[in-house]
Amino acid sequence: MGLSLWITHRHRAESLPREWHLTLRPVFTADERRMYRQLREAFPEHAILVKLPLTRFTQASEPERAGYWHQLIGNLHVTFAICNLNGRVIAAIDIEGARGGSRRATAIKTGVLNACRVRYLCFMVDDLPSLLEVQRLVLHDGPMSMPAARGAASAPSPLDDARHTLERTVRQRREQRSALWQ
Numbered sequence: 312m313g314l315s316l317w318i319t320h321r322h323r324a325e326s327l328p329r330e331w332h333l334t335l336r337p338v339f340t341a342d343e344r345r346m347y348r349q350l351r352e353a354f355p356e357h358a359i360l361v362k363l364p365l366t367r368f369t370q371a372s373e374p375e376r377a378g379y380w381h382q383l384i385g386n387l388h389v390t391f392a393i394c395n396l397n398g399r400v401i402a403a404i405d406i407e408g409a410r411g412g413s414r415r416a417t418a419i420k421t422g423v424l425n426a427c428r429v430r431y432l433c434f435m436v437d438d439l440p441s442l443l444e445v446q447r448l449v450l451h452d453g454p455m456s457m458p459a460a461r462g463a464a465s466a467p468s469p470l471d472d473a474r475h476t477l478e479r480t481v482r483q484r485r486e487q488r489s490a491l492w493q
Contacts, residue, residue, distance in 0.1 A: 338362065343390060346434075347359060349441075350393065353442050354449070357394060360394060363391075363400075366385055369427055391406075401430065412433070430449060432449070
């Protein structure tokens with residue numbers, strides 16, 4: 312028994328590198344940094360957590376199935392989690408690049424977050440919402456999960472792109488007009 316512990320310990324020590332060829336890298340991309348600033352401004356009374364694993368704020372309601380759920384969601388995270396000051400996640404936001412995310416991962420996140428009653432929003436990196444739009448979407452009383460807020464659940468069609476462009480233009484003009492009146 313002592314020999315096997317010594318061999319196991321020795322194996323672990325030998326498997327560590329002598330030199331650590333690693334460098335620090337930024338946590339945020341430029342777009343994520345911009346979105347983070349908006350979220351901080353839109354929700355100053357909330358904590359904004361970054362790249363939070365789903366396993367950090369969810370748990371199996373049936374302990375005997377914990378392994379299954381951990382295996383299913385263990386490698387998934389959300390780009391941002393908006394939490395109240397008690398640490399409860401009230402909304403989760405993903406920022407998707409031009410390629411979009413995996414449909415399977417989006418479906419899993421949607422199911423998990425719906426089950427936990429956490430609002431879920433996805434935005435395309437080239438169509439991030441304004442500060443006011445983020446507040447409306449997060450605090451909205453409608454459906455808890457909105458994975459297609461920017462078409463991240465499926466590839467946007469040209470008609471979807473045109474609709475989003477029109478919506479964004481109308482929203483911006485209204486905000487400009489509102490600012491002039493004030």
